Amino acid sequence: MLGYHSADEIRAAEAATGDLLASGVLMRRAAAGLAGVVAAELRARRGAVYGSRVGLVVGAGDNGGDALFAGANLRARGVAVTAVLLAPDRAHAAGLAAFRRAGGRVVDALGHDLDLVVDGVVGLGGSGPLRPAAAAVFEHVRAPVVAVDIPSGVDADTGVVHDPSVHAAVTVTFGARRRAHILAADQCGRVECVDIGIDVPGARMVALDDHDVATNWPVPGPADDKYSQGVTGIIAGSDRFPGAAMLCTGAAVAATSGMVRYVGTAAGDILSRHPEVVAAPDLDSAGRVQAWVIGPGAGTDDDAADKVHSILATDLPVLVDADGLTVLAAHLDWVQQREAPTLLTPHAGEFARLAGAPVGSDRVTAVTDLATRLGATVLLKGRITVVADGAGPVLVNDAGASWAATAGAGDVLSGLAGALLAAGLTARVAAASAARVHAHAAILAARGDDDTSAGAPIGASDLLAAIRPAIREMRSVA
Numbered sequence: 001m002l003g004y005h006s007a008d009e010i011r012a013a014e015a016a017t018g019d020l021l022a023s024g025v026l027m028r029r030a031a032a033g034l035a036g037v038v039a040a041e042l043r044a045r046r047g048a049v050y051g052s053r054v055g056l057v058v059g060a061g062d063n064g065g066d067a068l069f070a071g072a073n074l075r076a077r078g079v080a081v082t083a084v085l086l087a088p089d090r091a092h093a094a095g096l097a098a099f100r101r102a103g104g105r106v107v108d109a110l111g112h113d114l115d116l117v118v119d120g121v122v123g124l125g126g127s128g129p130l131r132p133a134a135a136a137v138f139e140h141v142r143a144p145v146v147a148v149d150i151p152s153g154v155d156a157d158t159g160v161v162h163d164p165s166v167h168a169a170v171t172v173t174f175g176a177r178r179r180a181h182i183l184a185a186d187q188c189g190r191v192e193c194v195d196i197g198i199d200v201p202g203a204r205m206v207a208l209d210d211h212d213v214a215t216n217w218p219v220p221g222p223a224d225d226k227y228s229q230g231v232t233g234i235i236a237g238s239d240r241f242p243g244a245a246m247l248c249t250g251a252a253v254a255a256t257s258g259m260v261r262y263v264g265t266a267a268g269d270i271l272s273r274h275p276e277v278v279a280a281p282d283l284d285s286a287g288r289v290q291a292w293v294i295g296p297g298a299g300t301d302d303d304a305a306d307k308v309h310s311i312l313a314t315d316l317p318v319l320v321d322a323d324g325l326t327v328l329a330a331h332l333d334w335v336q337q338r339e340a341p342t343l344l345t346p347h348a349g350e351f352a353r354l355a356g357a358p359v360g361s362d363r364v365t366a367v368t369d370l371a372t373r374l375g376a377t378v379l380l381k382g383r384i385t386v387v388a389d390g391a392g393p394v395l396v397n398d399a400g401a402s403w404a405a406t407a408g409a410g411d412v413l414s415g416l417a418g419a420l421l422a423a424g425l426t427a428r429v430a431a432a433s434a435a436r437v438h439a440h441a442a443i444l445a446a447r448g449d450d451d452t453s454a455g456a457p458i459g460a461s462d463l464l465a466a467i468r469p470a471i472r473e474m475r476s477v478a
């Protein structure tokens, strides 16, 4: 599990070191770590540190100070270092003095022959897009960028990527990861966290890793039978959308052992593909389950709404997705009155229907607010999945690629998460674990049989077929 911290949490941890902050010791440690990462990057990219060329883009605050001290350190390793000062009168004085003493040169514009550029424009103190002077410098940068703390122009807490902003190959941060490092993961590139001896509290935003997912994943034990592992009930599909039922039910079958029940009009198709599913024409004859998934392709007419109402009136865990969410948007009290766990899995459009307003740029706050208002767990889909229940830490997953942005992929996700709910995982952990396996399955499916493949587009059926290989790979690391 990795934690991601807010700017306030980081600043408080730095302030708590007292003299270490005031005397500049923290900055020296940060700069030494930064220089170490830049040197390693130079070695990896051109085979040597000595004789390479690095350009610094230096803002008016301590972020620029880090860059200047690191520049001095790199000079001592035989690197030719030049610096553009965006605010020459306000550049970090001690950093600039050290840089000059070490033989660093201040220039008006960066050269075109640089091996790396260091973005020391702005870090935790930034807001909004890159200002014009900084943007003008980066417009001509072709070399890979190492960002100090945060790529400039990216908001540290919300991860909003302003335009223009810096796109980094590597981001070097200090003491603990910032929220932007996962919320804007693609913009940050690889994130290296340097220890500077600060003590940060437990994070309010965390990401499960493969090991967490694997250790939580339910597998049958010696005393288990088909009922004891939790039976998943799926209410999905319609004459118009039978495929949603196939994908959702298929994912539940792939996710766990035990039993999957299906209620709806697609029973014939489902049984021909998944004969292990126990199908029933209506809720009354469905049999007992430990959690319900309702909504994918299920329609929004009165009959569909009645089903959503009946299912939410049970005291079982319920996952509502897709059409179920559209129905729910007009009946939020059906969720608010529940005591059993409820997991809602909207994409951005469904989220706007539920919340009454678009997600906006601060996705984490938006999801947390909706979860709190509804007394439910909300999973917001996308490249970065956000799961909040309004009480525990927010769980975030970076899919690492966007192959899952394909029709029907959401139906696979709800089947997966529903099966985990039935197995007894909490709604937050079920949601975040399903998102991580789903994302990994998309990558495996896109890659095909070739480990080194750059990937090719997939459909949701391919993603479904890769669920078991994804679970297998994750379990093999645990």
Ligand SMILES: NC(=O)C1=CN([C@@H]2O[C@H](COP(=O)(O)OP(=O)(O)OC[C@H]3O[C@@H](n4cnc5c(N)ncnc54)[C@H](OP(=O)(O)O)[C@@H]3O)[C@@H](O)[C@H]2O)[C@@H](O)CC1
Binding pocket: 014, 015, 021, 026, 027, 028, 030, 031, 059, 060, 061, 062, 063, 064, 066, 121, 122, 123, 124, 125, 126, 127, 128, 129, 130, 131, 134, 148, 149, 150, 152, 153, 174, 196
């Ligand atoms: N504290 C510590 O212990 C440690 C701190 N550390 C480091 O300090 C960093 C925080 O430093 P900080 O607080 O000085 O703020 P910082 O990020 O440099 O930005 C302020 C300047 O940016 C400018 N600016 C703002 N927005 C902008 C934009 N969009 N585009 C362009 N410019 C913009 C703004 O200009 P102004 O508004 O004043 O004109 C202001 O001058 C932190 O991220 C880490 O790197 C490490 O050394 C570890 C120890």
Ligand SMILES: Nc1ncnc2c1ncn2[C@@H]1O[C@H](COP(=O)(O)OP(=O)(O)O)[C@@H](O)[C@H]1O
Binding pocket: 322, 347, 380, 381, 382, 383, 384, 385, 399, 401, 402, 403, 404, 405, 406, 407, 408, 409, 410, 411, 412, 413, 438
């Ligand atoms: N850009 C993206 N990168 C990675 N995953 C994505 C991206 N966009 C969507 N996804 C994932 O793909 C799935 C799409 O779900 P959804 O929009 O409900 O589609 P559908 O309703 O057609 O099944 C979700 O699991 C979501 O998290």
Ligand SMILES: [K+]
Binding pocket: 063, 119, 120, 121, 122, 123, 147, 148, 149, 150, 151, 152
């Ligand atoms: K920066």
